[in-house]
Amino acid sequence: MTLSTCLVLAAALFSIGVYGLLSRRQLVAILLSVELMANAGNIVFIAFSHFRGGSLGQVFTIFSLALTVAEVVVGLALVLLLYRRHGDTQVGLASEMKG
Amino acid sequence: METLAFSVVAACALLSAIAVVRSLDLVHAVLWLGVTLFATAALYAMLGASFIAGVQVLLYVGGVITLMIIGVMMTRRQSGAAARLERRWSEPAALAALAIFGTVTWAVVATDGLDAPAPPPAPSAADLGRALLHDHLLAFETVSMLLLAAMVGAIVISRRRDPGAVAKRPPVRAASASPVAPATSAEAAE
Numbered sequence A: 001m002t003l004s005t006c007l008v009l010a011a012a013l014f015s016i017g018v019y020g021l022l023s024r025r026q027l028v029a030i031l032l033s034v035e036l037m038a039n040a041g042n043i044v045f046i047a048f049s050h051f052r053g054g055s056l057g058q059v060f061t062i063f064s065l066a067l068t069v070a071e072v073v074v075g076l077a078l079v080l081l082l083y084r085r086h087g088d089t090q091v092g093l094a095s096e097m098k099g
Numbered sequence B: 001m002e003t004l005a006f007s008v009v010a011a012c013a014l015l016s017a018i019a020v021v022r023s024l025d026l027v028h029a030v031l032w033l034g035v036t037l038f039a040t041a042a043l044y045a046m047l048g049a050s051f052i053a054g055v056q057v058l059l060y061v062g063g064v065i066t067l068m069i070i071g072v073m074m075t076r077r078q079s080g081a082a083a084r085l086e087r088r089w090s091e092p093a094a095l096a097a098l099a100i101f102g103t104v105t106w107a108v109v110a111t112d113g114l115d116a117p118a119p120p121p122a123p124s125a126a127d128l129g130r131a132l133l134h135d136h137l138l139a140f141e142t143v144s145m146l147l148l149a150a151m152v153g154a155i156v157i158s159r160r161r162d163p164g165a166v167a168k169r170p171p172v173r174a175a176s177a178s179p180v181a182p183a184t185s186a187e188a189a190e
Helices: A003-023 A027-052 A056-086 B002-022 B026-046 B050-074 B090-110 B125-135 B137-158 B171-175 B181-189
Strands: none
Touching: A003 A027, A003 B002, A003 B026, A003 B090, A027 A056, A027 B002, A027 B026, A027 B050, A056 B050, A056 B125, A056 B137, B002 B026, B026 B050, B050 B125, B125 B137
16 A cells, blocks of 8 residues: 555546546436545545645545535535426536527 | 555445446445445545544445435436436546546656655644644634535525425325325425
């Protein structure tokens, strides 16, 4: 377990998240992929904090956790709104502002 | 021993992450995300961040996954069919993901001196608390304001604007109104 392996693991998780973000069209599934990507970012913070010392990485991770939770809450509220408007949660439905 | 544990945890995280993005059932995808987050918490504990690992389990595996499942349940289609997920552009998406992974891996491999010989001692939870409430107090308070704003925003976005919308529920709910009559009248009074 070295810093490089942790970084490569985080990169793999992030790219899996990117794949999900691009290939899904259901809004909740897209939120799940964003969660995966944020999680990969947190792994990088913790890995650097462990292998380089200092508590700054862990402090950053705590803030990042709080931000991600806020994002999930607002995102689910938007999902609920989209469902009420259109009866479904496909992202393609929210295209009223398309020119 | 440490390498073996790391391999097991990393394999769990990667396989369940792939299951999150490949699963065709939304509820399964949410549950697989819980497995990924749990494996990540184990990884945090191995990296000397035991407090963050606890927070991760409590907040994510406990809170966010529950919230997501409630979100999935509330947005089920009326037909009662399982929420099937379809995929589009699978190959270009996989290509983009592979490109990002290749670039980052190349950057990691190409960087010299990344692996320090001996990691320094991990900060304790007391150090963490001191750093949070002493050095980064302003950021801490700002995050609390952000959480308040997110809470108010979620309520404002998701509440019903139309007061008569309760009466215009789909007939499925109206037919089974007798057992839930007190709740309905409470909502109407609101």
